[in-house]
Amino acid sequence: MAKKKEWVTPNRMKFDSDCKTFNRQVDCISIGNVIGHVQLSGCVRPRNETECNGYDFPKRHLQEYDLCWLLKNFPNYVKEYIRKLDYAEDHPLIAYEFRHWRGKKKVVHGYVVTTGSDNGHKLLRKWYPDRMKSKSVINEAVKYIAD
Numbered sequence: 686m687a688k689k690k691e692w693v694t695p696n697r698m699k700f701d702s703d704c705k706t707f708n709r710q711v712d713c714i715s716i717g718n719v720i721g722h723v724q725l726s727g728c729v730r731p732r733n734e735t736e737c738n739g740y741d742f743p744k745r746h747l748q749e750y751d752l753c754w755l756l757k758n759f760p761n762y763v764k765e766y767i768r769k770l771d772y773a774e775d776h777p778l779i780a781y782e783f784r785h786w787r788g789k790k791k792v793v794h795g796y797v798v799t800t801g802s803d804n805g806h807k808l809l810r811k812w813y814p815d816r817m818k819s820k821s822v823i824n825e826a827v828k829y830i831a832d
Contacts, residue, residue, distance in 0.1 A: 687831065793814075
């Protein structure tokens with residue numbers, strides 16, 4: 686079960702990582718499609734899903750749409766992982782980016798991919814640079830988004 690959120694203020698969630706800047710900037714860490722200050726995430730449909738809003742599409746089309754819309758600026762290695770993952774053939778996923786801001790400069794701590802709600806938001810993969818603070822941010826964030 687995902688870690689329960691605690692609130693410091695009505696607009697700021699308590700977050701305890703080794704990166705004090707990230708901790709101060711956390712608005713909310715949440716599951717699913719999120720455009721937040723420290724999180725960008727999106728649901729990715731399975732490769733074999735072909736129907737949307739009463740229209741039929743070729744296999745892979747809807748998954749590619751998801752990867753090229755909300756997740757368009759995710760690194761290719763994250764998107765390629767999803768494209769090649771056997772599990773993603775028939776099951777939805779959620780991809781996450783965790784970052785903080787230094788002025789207008791985005792500082793990315795890493796990326797996470799979990800299963801969708803159909804399989805309980807299980808952690809599939811995480812990536813982070815070789816920085817202890819980033820590892821701490823990602824490992825703490827995973828507690829809120831994966832079971």
